[in-house]
Structures are given as structure tokens and as C-alpha cells.
Amino acid sequence: MRFLYAFLCLCITSFSFAQDNLKYYLPANISYNSSIPKPESxxxxxxxxxHITHDKLVQYMYAIANASDRVTIQDRGETFEGKPLVLLTITSKDNHNRLDVIKANHSKNTNSDNFKSDQPIVVYQGFSIHGNEASGSNATLVLAYHLAAAQGNEIDALLKNxxxxxxPSFNPDGLQRFAYWANTNRSINLNPDPxxxxxxxxxxxxRTNHYWFDMNRDWLPVQLPESRVRIKTFHEWKPNILTDHHEMGTNATFFFQPGIPSRTHPLTPQLNQRLTADIGKYHAKALDKIGSLYYTEESFDDFYYGKGSTFPDINGGIGILFEQASSRGHIQESSNGILTFPFTIRNQFIAALSTLEAAQGMREEILRYQHDFYKKARQEASAEQQNAIVFGDPKDAARTYHLAEILDRHGITFHELKSDISIKGKDYKKGYSYVVPKNQRNTRLINAMFEKRTKFQDSLFYDVSAWTFPLAFNLNYDETxxxxxxGDKVEDLKKKTGSVLSKSSYAYLMEWHEYYSPKALNTILEKGLRAKVAMKPFNVDGRDYDYGTILIPIQNQKLDKDQLYDFLTTVATGSAINIYGVTTGLTQGIDLGSNQFRALSTPKVGLLVGNGVRSYDAGEIWHLFDTRYNMKLSKLDVGRINRMDLSRYNVIIAPSSGGFNGGVVKALKSWTEKGGTLVGFRSTIxxxxxKKFINLELKTSDRVAKDITYEQRGNYSGAQVIGGAIFEVEQDRSHPINFGYTNSKIPMFRNNTMFMKADKQSYNNPLRYSKNPLLSGYISKPNLDSLAETVPYKSKRLKGGKVVVFTDNTNFRAFWYGTNKLLMNAIFFRNQL
Incomplete structure (x- = not known):
């Protein structure tokens, strides 16, 4: 048996690579233009x-574009690591000569009541948004070659229509990282041993990009550079079909949509799912022909619009997810036999071709679907002719701006606020608020972004069940x-500028409300300047100042008053905040020399990373510090932490994890007891x-499944998962953890079932879930009852230091701007907690 097994592996290896292996992938009986370079050349x-590295992938795509009049290539930008984000446009030579006209006519199909069927269909084919799901990007080598070099009436008709x-690569940074791993561990004698x-x-x-983000969750928030270029392309073209090529577990087969019918978002038309199923017949036929197993209408869903396979569904297109069983390297044992990398590539290529066959065969029907989608959307919008949404924060222009920035990237029209108003007890200030008319083409996308939904057909979700954007940004808003x-339509969205509003010989004050105030404070402290935080409100020179106001005195600074003014002007401009000069320390409330102004020190922050740490959570924190607040952050690998000098840090953040070994316990406990502040998130609690870092009580569930069959057990368990929903938390604004917030309640995102009991002393519960906390999303009734009046935050002393914990992710997917400041408050005001 061992000899037979070795012989089979040798045959697979030899078959794959000992000949012109393009024949293994390409359709039979098709001739190819010899002037088009083959990938291996x-x-x-x-x-x-x-495994293809991204640099070689791009090199080949340029070679194809240079050799073929069917192909043009565009460099649309770059990743965090500077890798190009290229796009190939492939169509007939005649179509290339009038591409602008085709694009304009295609756009008219979404804006006019008149339907024209005599135009090409647009198909966006994207690959390997998860970098270690590499068969997709590797398949683009064959796909690009085939589309550029194939000859005959069949390819001519396809490219004409x-x-x-x-x-070719949604995620260049991740693809490069994975290719390095797979290739550096590849043996000459391929070994399928898992x-x-x-x-x-x-x-x-x-899997992830440079900052460890899952970019297949960023189609709607659009926070990452890779997402921004593809969303720009998407809205320029409004493709009729978008395919998203992924991989799944090694023991699976091949999946294509539609997914589970009951888990489709209600805003997605039913016809979308029927057309998806009709397209699926083409995939089935193609995979049947080569003998590949597959399945559909299981596992995956079309609910969250932030995924590549679902985002098109709210934009008049048809999104299709492909999931191929992964070899995770070059060859691996599986329950379906030996799984080779070339086999996975071939399935992805075949599915890409069957998509194009379906697009051509169903062209008029799919074009009409998109036309009718927008026609009906305009009718819905027209019914709300005078209706609009207003959103903003009268104290924070930056958070308001960043939500408007997302709308702008999606082509949604919005206006300035004409004048300051108050609606239902909420204030909206001109320059700090925007108005979104509902009567516009993208009205359905607007509904998807702003809706609050608490009723669902199904109780299981592949991803989050809520993403209401004004709640994510913690902004006041009204949809009625x-x-x-x-006021005026916003044509060129610009950030609010900052300045020092008056020069002082006494002191400067900076409120803590603005999103970028932590960036400003960190810059001030890193300069070696003295700064203090106000523990109580006060009024000076006729202006009210809230909890958390930052005081920068003139005296005993390393800069003289003129240098300080110039420096603070640079800080204010760079952080888009206002700094106020004052003439006296005598105030209404606490005077500027009061002990209620507490001295601050520069944060020296470490972040635990490495085995056991949830990389998504760690990456979100790294990204927040590095790209938003310009704060240095040391990434501390837990495998080395007991050999590090931790005295360099006064704060260490422990993202969600399953815990660490004894050496880590000893090192962190010793450091904390000597005065450090340890901030723990989610499961790390x-x-x-x-390990007795913190004493707290957690609620435990005593649910018992009754009348649940063996077949139903998975659905029962799944219904108890909080996949991602939004909840109301009551705030004690006098507590330093809440400095900078202006309302008494805040929306928080939660995707776990950790329920932390409140302290008996009410003042130790500065954040507390309300009695009826659900704002948007799905949660089971038992979990909702368990969550009510629990707390998402605690801080307790550990000898000379502190342990601060959050049950929830305050930095979720980079677009949850509304709770970022909770983490910043824990860092800057650590000695006041």
C-alpha cells in the first residue's frame, strides 16, 4: 500500500509539471495565438x-496587455506595502476603441426608463481577497492567457458582447505573504502529509492584508486602500455580475451560489436569487464535464452587504461567491483523495469561464434586471421626494466627515446643513452635519447603510447582522x-481645518470631543510639553469646557510662548482641531490651577501579538494607532515577552485571545504590579x-435544549451566537473612560456572549447596557435577557498598576469610529481610571 501511495503521488506530480501543463487547464479543441506569451515564459x-508571487503575477498581466489588443491594464493605486492594484479590461478590439461610449451607455441603463439591450454585459471577476486562498489568483494566469490568446468564433462572440x-489579486500583500510561506516550505518531492x-x-x-484586516468585510465601509480602488471601479462601471473567488477547508469540494435562501437580506430582490441560481446551472454543467464535485444553497448566505458576493446585490448587480477546497500548499491529503494545487486552480478557472458563458447566454435578461432594479429604486425614491436623513455631531466634525466620506465613495449625494437646528432633542450644527436626500438613484444603498433591523426570517448569520453606519460612528441622526x-450640495468633500483661535501668555485649552484630539495630545506629550486633563467642567472667557478638556500651560515649558504658539498651530492644523488661548486661570467651576486638573504622561504602548492572539483584533488596534493617531505602537510577540524589558512600556494591550503560557503570566503580572496598565479585550478577560489579574463575575447561561432533534442541534446552537449586533450602553460622562462623549448613551458593537456583572457600587459602572439594549441586529431572547444591565468595561487595581477590560471590540473593522475613543481614554487617562 505504501508503494502504491507513493506511486500515485509521483504520478500526480509528474502529470502536473512534466509537460506543458496549460493543456490540463484549457478547454480542448481551441487554438491559441502564438504571439501571446504563455505564463511560464x-x-x-x-x-x-x-505559488505565484504578486510581483510575478503583475509582470505577466503587463506582458499580456502589451501583447494583445483585447487587453488593457490600469494601475489604480497601491496597497499599504506599495504593491500595485492592477485591473485588466478585456473585450474585443472594437469595443476597446469605444470603451468610454460603452461605459456611458451602460450607466444610462441605470438612469433611464428606456431599456436598450444592444450593449455588452459587464462582468467583474475578482480573485483571492484572502491571500492564502491562492488558487483564485493563480487561475488568473490561465484565464488572462485564454481570453487574450484563444481563437475562433466562440471567443470572438464572447468578447464582442x-x-x-x-x-487578478484583491489582496496583494496577503497573497505575497502566503506565496512566500508555501514556496519556502515546498519540497522537490511533494508531500501530501497534512x-x-x-x-x-x-x-x-x-489571509489578511498588511494590517491583518479581512478585506472581504470592507466592501461597504471602504476603509482600506485596496477596497477604495475596487469600489471606485465598481461604481464607475456598475457591473452586472461580480464574482468573488475564495477557498475553504481541504476536505470540502466546491461551492457556488445561491447560498441558504432564508438568509438573504430582505432588501435584495428575489429575482436576484433566481438569476443567481440560473447562472449556477452553467457552473454545474462545466464542473460536471470535468468531474468535479460541488454543492450550493448551503453554508453561505447573502445577508451582510459588506462582502464581495453580496455588495453587488444592493447595487443592481449579481454577486457570486465561489469556494474551492484548499490544498493550502501544493498537494495535500483530503477526505476526497489527494488534492493538488493544479486541481484547485482548474476548478477556479472553469468557474470563471462558466460565469462568462452565463453572462453571454443570459445577457439581455441580466441587463434588463439591472435596468429594472434602478427603475424601481427611482420609483421608491420618488415616493420620498421631500424626505431626507440628517446626521452629525455638533462637537466632532471629523467623525461626521468620515461617514460622509463613505457616502461620497459610494456615489451617494448629500448636502450641507442650511443652518443650525434641533430635532427631537438632538442638536445639528452647520459645518458639523450633512443632509442625505432619499430621492436619488442609490436610495436602496442608503437604506442598507442606515437601516436598523431587529426582525429576521432566520436566526443564523454567516457574518454580522447589523452595521447601521450612524450608530457605528456614534452620530446623532434622523431619517424622517x-x-x-x-443647504448646498457637497461637490468636493473637505475636512474641517483646525487652528489656534487666539494667542495666549497664560494657557491653552483643547476640548476632547473631536475624533483626532488623541492624535493632538500625543504629539504634544511626545514633544516633552506638560499637559493636564480636567476632571470637571468649567467656564472661562465666556466659553464652556467639558470633562476631559486638555490644559497646556505657558509656564515651565521647554518652548517659549512664541514657539509654543507656533507648535500648537501646527498640531491644531495637523489634527483638524481648535485650540483656545485663555487670559486667566480664574474660571466658573474648577480654576486652571485646581487639583482637578491631573497631569498626563506620554503613553508608551505595547501590543501583544503572535500565537494565540486573534490577528483581526490586533490588526485593528495597530491600524488605529498607526494610521489614525500617528502613535508609536510596539508589537510584542508573546513567544518572547518573558525575555523583554517591559519597563519600557506603561500600557500593554492584550487583544482577544485564548490566553498564554505561564511565562507570559509571570512577566505581565510583575509588570502590572509595578505600575503598568494592562488593557484586555473580549475573550482575554x-x-x-x-490567572487572578482581575476579580470579576461573569453571567453563565443555563440554557437547556428542549424538543430539539439531532438534525436541528446545529441551528439551535447557531441561534445562540451573537454574530454581530448593536446595543445601547448608558454612560456616566463624569468618568474618565467616557471623556469626550457628549450624550448619556452610546451604541456599542458586540459579537460575543460574554456578560460581565455590574459592580454593586454604581460609580464603578461608567458603562452599562440598558434594560432594553438592542438597537439593531439579531440576538436570541435568552441572550438579550442576559445582556441587559451588564457592563462592557471594568477597571481594577493590581497592586501598583491597573487592569482594564472591555468585553466588546471598540475598534471593529476600522469603521466603528464611535467607540475608538474608549480605548484612547483608557490609555491617556489610565492614572485617573
Whole structure:
């Protein structure tokens, strides 16, 4: 048996690479233009022999574009690591000569009541948004070659009737990281043993981008550079079909949509799912032909509009998810036999071709679907002719701006607020608020972004069940106001500028409300300047100042008063905040020399990373510090932490994790007891509790399944998961953890079932879930009852230091701007907690 097994592996290896392996992938009986370079002539290996690196992938795509009049290539931007984000446009030569006309006519199909069927269909094909799901990007080598070089009436008809937008790598940084891993661990004699190092990436793996984000959750928030270029392309073209090529577990087969019918978002038309199923018949036929197993209408859903396969569904297109069983390297044992990398590539390529076949075969029907989608949307919008949404924060222009920025990226029209108003007890200030008319083409997308939903057909979700944007940004908003409050249409969105409003010889004051105030304070402290925080409100020179106001005195600074003014002017401009000079320390309330102004020190922050840490959570924190607040953050690998000098840090953040070994416990406890502040998130709380870093009580569930069959057990358990919903939390604004917030309640995102009991002393519960906390999303009744009046935050002393814990992710997916300041408050005001 061992000999037979070895012989089979040798045959697979030899078959894959000992010949022109393009024949393994390409359709039979098609001739190819010899002037078009084959992949191996450029990348110096055959497709599937090695994992393609992003630099070689781009090199080949440029070679194809240079050699073929069917292909043009566009460099649309770059990743955090500077890798190009390229897009190929593939269509007939004649179509290329009038591409602007085709794009304009395609756009008219979404804006006019008149339907024209005599135009090409637009198909956006995107690959490997998860970098370690690499068969997709590797398949683009074959796909690009085939579309550029294939000859005959069939390809001519396809290219005449189709504009193909080929995005060969949604995630260049992750693809490069994974290719390095797979290739550096590849043996000459391919080994399918799943225990081999090749199939177990080191932390954080290649799935994510540079800052460890899952970019397939960013289509709607659009916070990352890779997302921004593809969303710009999407809205320029409004593709009829968008495909998103992924991988799944090694023991699976191949999945294509539609997914589970009951888990489709209610705003998605039913016809969308029927057309998806009709397209699926083309995939089935193609996979049947090569003998590949597959399934559909299971596992995956079409609910969250922030995924590549679902985002098109709210934009008049049809999104299709492909999931291929992954070899996770070059060859691996599976329950379906030996799974080779070339096999996975071939399935992705075949699905890409069947998509194009479906697009051509169903062209008029799909074009009409998109036309009718927008026609009906305009009718819905017209019924709300005078209705609009207003959102903003009278104390924070930056958070308001960043939500408007997302609307702008999605082509949504909005206006300035005509004048200051108050609606239902909420204030809206001109320059700090925007008005969104509902009567516009993208009205359905607006509804998807702003809706609050608490009723659902199904209780299971593949991803989050709520993402209401004004709640994520913690902004005041109202969906029932008139367009009469709208001022000028915003044509060129610009950030509010900051300044020092008056020069002082006594002191400067900076309120803590603005989103970028932590960036400003950190810059001030890093300069070696003295700053204090106000523990109580006060009034000076006729202006009210809230909890958390920052005081920068003139005396005993390393800069003289003129230098200080110049420096603070630079700080205010760079952080888009206002700083006020005052002439006296005598106030109404606490005077500026009061002990209620507490001295602040520069944060020296470490972030635990490495095995056991949830990389998504760690990456969100790294991204927040590095790209938003310009704060230095040391990433501390837990495998080395007991050999580090931790005295360099006064704050260490422990993202969500399953806990760490004894050496980490000893090092962190010793450091904390000597005066450090340890900030723990989510599941790390269990470890901190077990290792006696902090004493707290957690609620436990005593649910018992009754009348649940064996077949139903998965659905029952799944219904108890909080996949991602939004809840109301009551705030004690006098507590330093809440400095900078202006309302008595805040929306918080939660996707776990950790319920922390409140302290008996009410003043120790500055954040507390309300009695009826659900604002948007799904939660089971038992979990909702358990959550009510629990707390998401605690802070307790550990000898000379502090342990601060949050049950919830305050930095979720980079777009949850509304709770970022909770973490910043824990860092800057750590000695006041």
C-alpha cells in the first residue's frame, strides 16, 4: 500500500509539471495565438508548480496587455506595502476603441426608463481577497492567457458582447505573504502529509492584508486602500455580475451560489436569487464535464452587504461567491483523495469561464434586471421626494466627515446643513452635519447603510447582522426630516481645518470631543510639553469646557510662548482641531490651577501579538494607532515577552485571545504590579480572570435544549451566537473612560456572549447596557435577557498598576469610529481610571 501511495503521488506530480501543463487547464479543441506569451515564459515556472508571487503575477498581466489588443491594464493605486492594484479590461478590439461610449451607455441603463439591450454585459471577476486562498489568483494566469490568446468564433462572440474587468489579486500583500510561506516550505518531492510545515502558516497567516484586516468585510465601509480602488471601479462601471473567488477547508469540494435562501437580506430582490441560481446551472454543467464535485444553497448566505458576493446585490448587480477546497500548499491529503494545487486552480478557472458563458447566454435578461432594479429604486425614491436623513455631531466634525466620506465613495449625494437646528432633542450644527436626500438613484444603498433591523426570517448569520453606519460612528441622526433643511450640495468633500483661535501668555485649552484630539495630545506629550486633563467642567472667557478638556500651560515649558504658539498651530492644523488661548486661570467651576486638573504622561504602548492572539483584533488596534493617531505602537510577540524589558512600556494591550503560557503570566503580572496598565479585550478577560489579574463575575447561561432533534442541534446552537449586533450602553460622562462623549448613551458593537456583572457600587459602572439594549441586529431572547444591565468595561487595581477590560471590540473593522475613543481614554487617562 505504501508503494502504491507513493506511486500515485509521483504520478500526480509528474502529470502536473512534466509537460506543458496549460493543456490540463484549457478547454480542448481551441487554438491559441502564438504571439501571446504563455505564463511560464514570463513567470519562469508552470502554473501550479509554485505559488505565484504578486510581483510575478503583475509582470505577466503587463506582458499580456502589451501583447494583445483585447487587453488593457490600469494601475489604480497601491496597497499599504506599495504593491500595485492592477485591473485588466478585456473585450474585443472594437469595443476597446469605444470603451468610454460603452461605459456611458451602460450607466444610462441605470438612469433611464428606456431599456436598450444592444450593449455588452459587464462582468467583474475578482480573485483571492484572502491571500492564502491562492488558487483564485493563480487561475488568473490561465484565464488572462485564454481570453487574450484563444481563437475562433466562440471567443470572438464572447468578447464582442462582454466587457470583462479582471482583478487578478484583491489582496496583494496577503497573497505575497502566503506565496512566500508555501514556496519556502515546498519540497522537490511533494508531500501530501497534512502535518507537514507547508500546510500550517505562521501567525498571522496570509489571509489578511498588511494590517491583518479581512478585506472581504470592507466592501461597504471602504476603509482600506485596496477596497477604495475596487469600489471606485465598481461604481464607475456598475457591473452586472461580480464574482468573488475564495477557498475553504481541504476536505470540502466546491461551492457556488445561491447560498441558504432564508438568509438573504430582505432588501435584495428575489429575482436576484433566481438569476443567481440560473447562472449556477452553467457552473454545474462545466464542473460536471470535468468531474468535479460541488454543492450550493448551503453554508453561505447573502445577508451582510459588506462582502464581495453580496455588495453587488444592493447595487443592481449579481454577486457570486465561489469556494474551492484548499490544498493550502501544493498537494495535500483530503477526505476526497489527494488534492493538488493544479486541481484547485482548474476548478477556479472553469468557474470563471462558466460565469462568462452565463453572462453571454443570459445577457439581455441580466441587463434588463439591472435596468429594472434602478427603475424601481427611482420609483421608491420618488415616493420620498421631500424626505431626507440628517446626521452629525455638533462637537466632532471629523467623525461626521468620515461617514460622509463613505457616502461620497459610494456615489451617494448629500448636502450641507442650511443652518443650525434641533430635532427631537438632538442638536445639528452647520459645518458639523450633512443632509442625505432619499430621492436619488442609490436610495436602496442608503437604506442598507442606515437601516436598523431587529426582525429576521432566520436566526443564523454567516457574518454580522447589523452595521447601521450612524450608530457605528456614534452620530446623532434622523431619517424622517424634510429636504428643506438642506443647504448646498457637497461637490468636493473637505475636512474641517483646525487652528489656534487666539494667542495666549497664560494657557491653552483643547476640548476632547473631536475624533483626532488623541492624535493632538500625543504629539504634544511626545514633544516633552506638560499637559493636564480636567476632571470637571468649567467656564472661562465666556466659553464652556467639558470633562476631559486638555490644559497646556505657558509656564515651565521647554518652548517659549512664541514657539509654543507656533507648535500648537501646527498640531491644531495637523489634527483638524481648535485650540483656545485663555487670559486667566480664574474660571466658573474648577480654576486652571485646581487639583482637578491631573497631569498626563506620554503613553508608551505595547501590543501583544503572535500565537494565540486573534490577528483581526490586533490588526485593528495597530491600524488605529498607526494610521489614525500617528502613535508609536510596539508589537510584542508573546513567544518572547518573558525575555523583554517591559519597563519600557506603561500600557500593554492584550487583544482577544485564548490566553498564554505561564511565562507570559509571570512577566505581565510583575509588570502590572509595578505600575503598568494592562488593557484586555473580549475573550482575554477569561484568561485574566483565571490567572487572578482581575476579580470579576461573569453571567453563565443555563440554557437547556428542549424538543430539539439531532438534525436541528446545529441551528439551535447557531441561534445562540451573537454574530454581530448593536446595543445601547448608558454612560456616566463624569468618568474618565467616557471623556469626550457628549450624550448619556452610546451604541456599542458586540459579537460575543460574554456578560460581565455590574459592580454593586454604581460609580464603578461608567458603562452599562440598558434594560432594553438592542438597537439593531439579531440576538436570541435568552441572550438579550442576559445582556441587559451588564457592563462592557471594568477597571481594577493590581497592586501598583491597573487592569482594564472591555468585553466588546471598540475598534471593529476600522469603521466603528464611535467607540475608538474608549480605548484612547483608557490609555491617556489610565492614572485617573
Amino acid at each position: 514570463v513567470i519562469r515556472h508552470q502554473v501550479g508548480e509554485w 462582454t466587457v470583462i474587468l479582471l482583478d 502535518n507537514d510545515r507547508e500546510y500550517s502558516e505562521v501567525w498571522p497567516g496570509g 426630516i424634510s429636504t428643506s433643511i438642506a 477569561n484568561w485574566l480572570k483565571a
